[in-house]
Amino acid sequence: MSLYSSLLRPVLFRFEPETAHRLTLAALRVPGLARLFVPSKPPREERVNLMGLTFRNRLGIAAGVDKNGETPLAWKDLGFGFAELGTVTYHPQPGNPRPRVFRYPAQQALVNRLGFPNVGAKAFASRLRWLRTHHAIEDFPIGINLGKSKVTPLADAPADYLGSFKLLHALGDFFVINISSPNTAGLRDLAQPQELRRLVSALQDHNQSVAGPKPLLLKISPDTEDRYLPNLVEITREFKLAGIIATNTSSQRTQEDPHESGGLSGRPLTHRAQAVAKMIRPLLAPDQILIGVGGVMNSGNYQARRQAGADLVQMYTGLVYLGPTAAWDILGSS
Ligand SMILES: Cc1cc2nc3c(=O)[nH]c(=O)nc-3n(C[C@H](O)[C@H](O)[C@H](O)COP(=O)(O)O)c2cc1C
Structure with missing residues (x-):
């Protein structure tokens, strides 16, 4: 049993x-604190170059963990x-009324709205500008x-996304177009081919018109019916997106799932x-x-995802249930 699962997790839970998430992010903002909870050597490295960027290993933090870019460097310290x-x-926004995140330890699941x-x-x-000027962030x-x-x-979604993209373009190494979160009314309608083309072309046109275009990826829903997946991938190829992130959270439930x-x-x-x-992997272009x-x-899930063709x-x-050593648990020690 790790220190996290025996001591820290019961307190946080x-x-x-x-x-608990707020407290964790507050703690991670203390410089160097994250390193106290993890082995001194980084997890097993596997340097790889993808989308013109260098990654020291293939495991990353998913969207939603650090919504406001409060602790980007702590994630590096956590391996x-x-x-x-x-x-x-x-536009800044407060989100939905609380409670809006629910934990199910027996199922190792979360539900969020x-x-x-x-x-x-x-x-x-x-x-992010402050961060970039004060820290050289390598690899x-x-x-x-x-x-x-x-x-x-x-109907105005393309201009809204584009507004954010213009403000942030110089500050991100890659960008993700999220049309798959289930908690914003109508968002998933943007996956309809006509809507998606309008959105993606607005972002990619701007991206290609500036010096140093950035890799753009599309994040898709697990609830997309299999028969629509080829069409989605086709659109990413048509607009030369760098790739696909699969998947976001699901609105679907089986009998045993949290309701x-x-x-x-x-x-x-x-x-x-x-x-x-x-299903997605063979549909992508070789450079996507x-x-x-x-x-x-766990590491078995990670290996299986890699075998299914995930580059990253x-x-x-998993981070909520495994704690600060999650990257070591999954990648192994160096
Ligand atoms: C509390 C919570 C908040 C999330 N917020 C976002 C978000 O803002 N944007 C997004 O694209 N995905 C968001 N996600 C989805 C995750 O990035 C990820 O796609 C999904 O949770 C599946 O991965 P997991 O099973 O490892 O959690 C969120 C997930 C959770 C649990």
């Missing part, structure tokens, strides 16, 4: 999930190879996940996220990458 920050929206609470793209940009790519502001009508409404993540998602990764996420709770792997819920 006494708090409401969102409060991860990259972090995806956000979701950030153009946060609805993108975040400081907004402008404040997010100032924070630790930082992605930024973009979503639609709640106040923006669906709270929102997006389900963790162990109940493992099977579907793995299946989607397997696949980032596999969803129910990666991310986690969120």
Whole structure:
């Protein structure tokens, strides 16, 4: 039993999930604190170059963990190879009423209906600008996940995403177009081919018009029916996106799953996220990458996702249950 599961996790799990998350991020903001909880040697390295970026290993932090870009460097100290920050929206917004995150330890699952609470793209940009000017961040790519502001009508989504993208373009190493979170009304309608083309072309046109275009990826839902997956991938090829992130949380439930409404993540998602990764891989162009996420709770899940063709792997819920040594538990020690 680790120090986390025997001591720290029981204390944190006494708090409401969102409060526990706040406390964790506050602790991680203390410089160097994260390193006290982990082995002195980094987890097993596997340097790899993808999308023109160098990763020291293939395991990253998924979107939602650090929504406001508060602790990007702590994730490096915790052994991860990259972090995806956000979701950030153009307008600052409070998200849905609490409670909005629920823990299910017996199922190693979470349900959330946060609805993108975040400081907004402008404040997010100032924070990252400060970080970039005060720290040389090497071999630790930082992605930024973009979503639609709640106040923006669906028809104006392209301009809303584009507003955030312009503010943040210079500050992220790669960008993720999020059309798959289940907690913003209508967001998933942006996966309809016509809507998606409009959104992706607005972002890619801008991206290609500036010096130093950034890799753009599409994050998809596990609830997309199998027969629509080829169409989604085709659109990413048409607009030369760098790849796909599969998957976000699920709104679907089996009898045994937690029934709270929102997006389900963790162990109940493992099977579907793995299946989607397997279906997506052969459809991608050779120069596109696949980032596999969803129910990666141990090294077996990680290996399986890699075998399904994921170039990179991310986690969120596994981090809650495994704690600060998650990257070592999954990648092994060096
Ligand atoms: C509390 C919580 C908040 C999340 N917030 C976001 C988000 O803001 N944007 C996003 O694209 N995905 C978000 N996700 C989804 C994760 O990035 C990930 O795709 C999903 O949880 C599946 O991975 P997991 O099983 O390892 O948690 C969130 C997940 C959780 C549990």
